[in-house]
Amino acid sequence: DIQMTQSPSSVSASVGDRVSITCRASQFINNFLNWYQQKPGKAPELLIYAASTLQTGVPSRFSGSGSGTDFTLTISSLQPEDFATYHCQQSHSTQFTFGPGTIVDSK
């Protein structure tokens, strides 16, 4: 299986900050990488697919980049509703796997 790692595991930030989260795959996955946001007690929601394509309705302050094995999710100016856990997921292999998640909380 393709293993996914994320760093940092958590980040404390303030409203207005620029936040970046890294996701790394254990092998080449081209750009078959998705990002999800999950708020406490809620289901995940799709943010980005194909590494950099924003899902309809997702604010433009979110962006994704990367290809191969290394990927980044960036929030350009953190808003109060963005405090959440972010998960990456590879779809290069049909044994889909997720990263362990990165918690973005308030400093």
Added chain:
Amino acid sequence: EVQLVESGGGLVKPGGSLRLSCAASGFTFTNAWMSWVRQAPGKGLEWVGRIKSKTDGGTTDYAALVKGRFSISRDDSKNTLYLQVNSLKTEDTAVYFCTTDRIKALVLGYYYYMEVWGQGTTVTVSS
């Protein structure tokens, strides 16, 4: 509006079984590929398996960890997805989500993602 509502979770003893359901509305269920994803308490997300639409063969794929114990099926006449979970272990304790999956054709290929998620149903395996 796309809606997915899971049910059927509960407390079960190790070795027991459950059938989880996911009632779908707001989209053409017959054409949908669907997945189950679970999340153990305080842990990350883990893909369990998926089922293709009948027009695409209706076949299933499973994560290695659950293959042989879990079974996904669908009843298109009821717009309902199922997950039969057998021989349950304590480590199967989790919230189980169903998802509608999307395959999007872009320049570099076909991209697969879990587009809409239900609110989840909780399975607790304990003696």
